[in-house]
Structures are given as structure tokens and as C-alpha cells.
Amino acid sequence: MCNIIRKSIDKLKDSKAQVSAEPPSWRDPLDKCLDELSHSVGVSGVLCADNHGLCLGARGKASGASSGMISALADRAALLEPGSPDPVILLETDNSQCLIHRNNGITLAVYKSPETS
Numbered sequence: 001m002c003n004i005i006r007k008s009i010d011k012l013k014d015s016k017a018q019v020s021a022e023p024p025s026w027r028d029p030l031d032k033c034l035d036e037l038s039h040s041v042g043v044s045g046v047l048c049a050d051n052h053g054l055c056l057g058a059r060g061k062a063s064g065a066s067s068g069m070i071s072a073l074a075d076r077a078a079l080l081e082p083g084s085p086d087p088v089i090l091l092e093t094d095n096s097q098c099l100i101h102r103n104n105g106i107t108l109a110v111y112k113s114p115e116t117s
Contacts, residue, residue: 010103034059037110044096045111051102061096061111070109074102 030048038046038059045060053068077087077100089100097112 051105
């Protein structure tokens with residue numbers, strides 16, 4: 001799953017690099033990436049946020065309202081070992097899991113149910 005997250009962030013990073021004055025030029029690749037990831041086996045939701053916690057997109061059970069908190073968690077986790085690559089955070093309850101990873105200012109959260117992990 002971590003490789004899927006890293007590949008997805010790389011795709012999002014590439015789409016963000018294409019930002020221009022016209023939002024559709026970067027919005028389409030971002031939406032496509034989020035759609036593909038949200039339809040992966042066992043994934044119930046996906047959220048993407050920028051480095052300020054602004055929600056760039058959400059699918060499924062992921063709520064855009066949580067983008068700031070998810071981005072802040074990624075910030076704090078990175079402080080645990082300064083100089084190391086950003087960690088993958090796993091939040092787990094009896095009913096679901098949420099994997100969070102930040103790379104180059106983009107934070108991605110993937111929601112899964114434990115039975116399909």
C-alpha cells in the first residue's frame with residue numbers, strides 16, 4: 001500500500017507542476033489520479049491536501065473538512081525524525097484504517113477497511 005501512496009503522490013506532484021492560469025489544466029490529472037486511487041481494491045476514500053492544509057480533492061468516505069487536520073498530522077510526524085524521509089502514518093480503529101503520507105508539499109490520505117488491508 002505504501003508504494004501505491006508514493007506512486008500516487010508522484011502523479012499528483014506531476015499534475016501540480018502543470019498549474020497554469022486555467023484550473024482545468026491541473027485539475028483534470030488530479031481528479032483522474034484521485035478517481036483511480038479511490039477505485040483501488042479495499043480503498044473506501046481518498047483525500048489530497050496542499051502544504052497549507054487546503055483540500056485539493058476528496059473521494060468516497062474522505063471528507064474535505066479534515067484536510068487541515070490530516071496535513072497537520074503529516075507536519076508533526078515529520079518532526080519526529082528531522083532529516084529523514086516523511087513517514088507514512090497509520091491511524092487504525094476497529095472499523096477502518098487511514099494511511100497518510102506527505103511528499104513535496106502534497107499530503108495524501110487513503111482510507112481502507114481492515115478486512116481488505
